[in-house]
Amino acid sequence: ETGVTQTPRHLVMGMTNKKSLKCEQHLGHNAMYWYKQSAKKPLELMFVYNFKEQTENNSVPSRFSPECPNSSHLFLHLHTLQPEDSALYLCASSRSPQTPLGSEKLFFGSGTQLSVL
Amino acid sequence: DQQVKQNSPSLSVQEGRISILNCDYTNSMFDYFLWYKKYPAEGPTFLISISSIKDKNEDGRFTVFLNKSAKHLSLHIVPSQPGDSAVYFCAASKDDKIIFGKGTRLHILP
Numbered sequence: 001e002t003g004v005t006q007t008p009r010h011l012v013m014g015m016t017n018k019k020s021l022k023c024e025q026h027l028g029h030n031a032m033y034w035y036k037q038s039a040k041k042p043l044e045l046m047f048v049y050n051f052k053e054q055t056e057n058n059s060v061p062s063r064f065s066p067e068c069p070n071s072s073h074l075f076l077h078l079h080t081l082q083p084e085d086s087a088l089y090l091c092a093s094s095r096s097p098q099t100p101l102g103s104e105k106l107f108f109g110s111g112t113q114l115s116v117l
Numbered sequence: 118d119q120q121v122k123q124n125s126p127s128l129s130v131q132e133g134r135i136s137i138l139n140c141d142y143t144n145s146m147f148d149y150f151l152w153y154k155k156y157p158a159e160g161p162t163f164l165i166s167i168s169s170i171k172d173k174n175e176d177g178r179f180t181v182f183l184n185k186s187a188k189h190l191s192l193h194i195v196p197s198q199p200g201d202s203a204v205y206f207c208a209a210s211k212d213d214k215i216i217f218g219k220g221t222r223l224h225i226l227p
Contacts, residue, residue: 004160042119043161043206043217056213090160102149102210103168108160 003027006091006109013081014117021076021112023091032074033106034066035090043090049074050096081116088113120144121209123218131226136194138221140207143188147209147216150183152192155204155220164205165192197225 004025013019025032034046048056049068063085065077074091090111094104122141130136142150148169153161167174167181167190174181180193194201202225207218 006160009158040219042121042219045215048213092160102147102151102166102208102215105163106153106161106215108153108162110158110160 004091004093004107004109006089006112008112009110010113010115012115012117013078015081015083017081018077018079020078021089021091021114023074023076023109025072025074025091025093025107027093027095027107029093029107030071030096031094031104032068032071033092033094034074034076035092035108037088037090037111039087047076078114081114083116086114086116119218121207121216121218123205123207123221125221126219127222127224129224129226130197132199133196136192136197136201136223136225138192138194138205138207138223140190140192140218141188142190142209144209144211145185145188147211149210150181150190151208151210151215152179152181153206153208153217155206161206194223197223199225199227201225 007022032049036044045058046060047066052068063080067075088111091109092106120143151166152164154164155161165176165179172183183190204220204222206220208215
C-alpha cells in the first residue's frame with residue numbers, strides 16, 4: 001500500500017475514554033504532521049515531527065499526546081477529551097523538514113472523524 | 118485573526134466554463150502560496166503552488182495568479198470538469214509554517 005494511511009476512519013468516544021489515532025506513511029518521508037479540521041474552520045497544525053523529533057507543538061492541550069516511534073509511524077493519544085474536540089484529524093507527511101515548507105508538498109491521509117460525546 | 122481568507126464558502130460553475138477561486142492574505146512575508154483539493158472522505162491533495170517571486174504559474178487546466186500588491190491570489194480552472202467538484206483550500210507558507218484558509222466548495226454543474 002502506498003501513501004498515508006490513517007486508522008480508524010471514524011471514532012466515537014466518551015469524555016473519560018482513552019483512545020489512539022494511528023498514521024502510517026509508505027513514502028519514505030522524514031517529516032510527519034497532525035492537523036485538526038473543525039467544522040467551518042481552517043486546518044490547524046497541531047504537531048510536527050522531523051526525523052522522529054517533535055519540533056512543533058502548536059499550543060495543543062495536554063489531553064492530546066503525540067508519539068512518533070519511527071519516521072513511518074505517528075500516533076495521537078487521546079484522553080479526557082471534550083465535546084469541542086470533535087473534528088477531523090488529519091495526518092500528513094513531507095519528504096523532508098525543509099524550509100521554506102511551502103516548497104514541499106504535504107501528503108495527507110484520509111483522516112479520522114472523531115466524535116466526543 | 119485569519120491570515121489566509123477564502124471569503125466564498127461555495128461556488129457553482131457550469132461544466133466547460135471557467136472556475137475562479139479567490140484567496141486573500143494579510144502577511145506580506147509569505148513566500149509560497151499553495152492550493153489543495155479535497156474530495157469527501159479523503160485527505161487534501163496538493164494541486165498547484167506559486168512562489169512569491171512569480172505572478173503566474175500554470176499546470177494544464179489549472180493556473181494560479183498572484184497579486185502581491187493586493188495580497189490576493191486566485192486559482193483558475195478551465196475548462197471546468199465534473200471531477201473538479203471538491204473543496205479547494207488556499208494556503209500560504211513562510212519558513213516552516215503553512216497557514217490554510219477555510220476552503221471553498223466548488224460545484225460543477227452539468
